Amino acid sequence: MLSGKWTYRSFRNDPALVGDDADAALALIFGEGIFDFDPSGGDTFRGGLGLGAGYALALTGEVIRSGGTDEYAIVGLGIPGTATEGWRYDYRCTPGFWWPEGIGQVPSLVGTVVRVNAHGPKAPAGYTASFVAVRQPPDGERPARTRRRSALTVGL
Numbered sequence: 001m002l003s004g005k006w007t008y009r010s011f012r013n014d015p016a017l018v019g020d021d022a023d024a025a026l027a028l029i030f031g032e033g034i035f036d037f038d039p040s041g042g043d044t045f046r047g048g049l050g051l052g053a054g055y056a057l058a059l060t061g062e063v064i065r066s067g068g069t070d071e072y073a074i075v076g077l078g079i080p081g082t083a084t085e086g087w088r089y090d091y092r093c094t095p096g097f098w099w100p101e102g103i104g105q106v107p108s109l110v111g112t113v114v115r116v117n118a119h120g121p122k123a124p125a126g127y128t129a130s131f132v133a134v135r136q137p138p139d140g141e142r143p144a145r146t147r148r149r150s151a152l153t154v155g156l
Contacts, residue, residue: 002037002039002045002047002061002072002109003037003038003039003045004036004037004135004136004138005034005035005036005037005135005136006034006035006036006037006109006133006134006135006136007032007034007035007133007134007136008031008032008033008034008035008049008131008132008133009029009031009032009131009132009133010029010030010031010032010113010129010130010131011028011029011030011129011130011131011132012027012028012029012030012129013128013129013130014028030129031051031129031131032051032052033049033050033051033052033055034049034050034136035047035048035049035059035133036048036049036050037059037061043062043063043065044060044061044062044063045059045060045061045062045063046058046059046060046061047059047061049076051084054082054083055082055083055084056079056082056084057076057077057078057079057084057087057089058076058077058078058079059074059075059076059077060074060075060077061073061074061075061091069094069095070094070095071092071093071094072091072092072093072094072109072111073090073091073092074090074091074092074093075088075089075090075091076088076089076090076091078119084119086117086119087115087117087119088115088116088117089113089114089115089116090113090114090116091111091112091113091131092111092112093109093110093111093112093131093133094109094110094111095107095108095109095110096108096109096110096132106134106135107134107135108132108133108134108135109131109132109133109134110130110131110132111130111131112128112129112130112131113128113129113130113131114126114127114128115127115128
């Protein structure tokens with residue numbers, strides 16, 4: 001079951017290569033924030049997606065058991081009285097593959113998101129993006145820092 005905090009990043013589904021252009025790589029980021037999930041009983045959970053500076057969504061979700069692999073269906077609704085009022089995004093994801101011989105793996109979620117409700121002329125309904133979320137360590141533990149090895153991550 002999903003629980004805890006997860007660093008969330010969504011990406012524009014642009015097939016163009018970015019090469020060593022760090023600005024082009026950064027421009028692929030559609031959204032970034034923190035998923036915060038709490039089990040609410042059975043195969044359901046609740047939470048929030050904090051997107052920074054007054055932007056947040058309230059989340060409800062359920063586990064979908066399919067072919068031996070759990071999938072997660074999540075609905076994110078804007079919060080009344082905030083800049084996100086009227087927003088709706090739907091998320092579908094699965095746990096990232098856990099490599100038997102992997103070293104230093106972090107639990108992850110891999111999926112897609114769709115904007116259900118338009119919220120402005122540059123934010124039409126139906127827009128889709130891919131996303132990855134990685135579990136944050138429990139409170140009090142510091143995440144391991146990895147050395148950046150690619151020109152694409154300079155400045156991140």
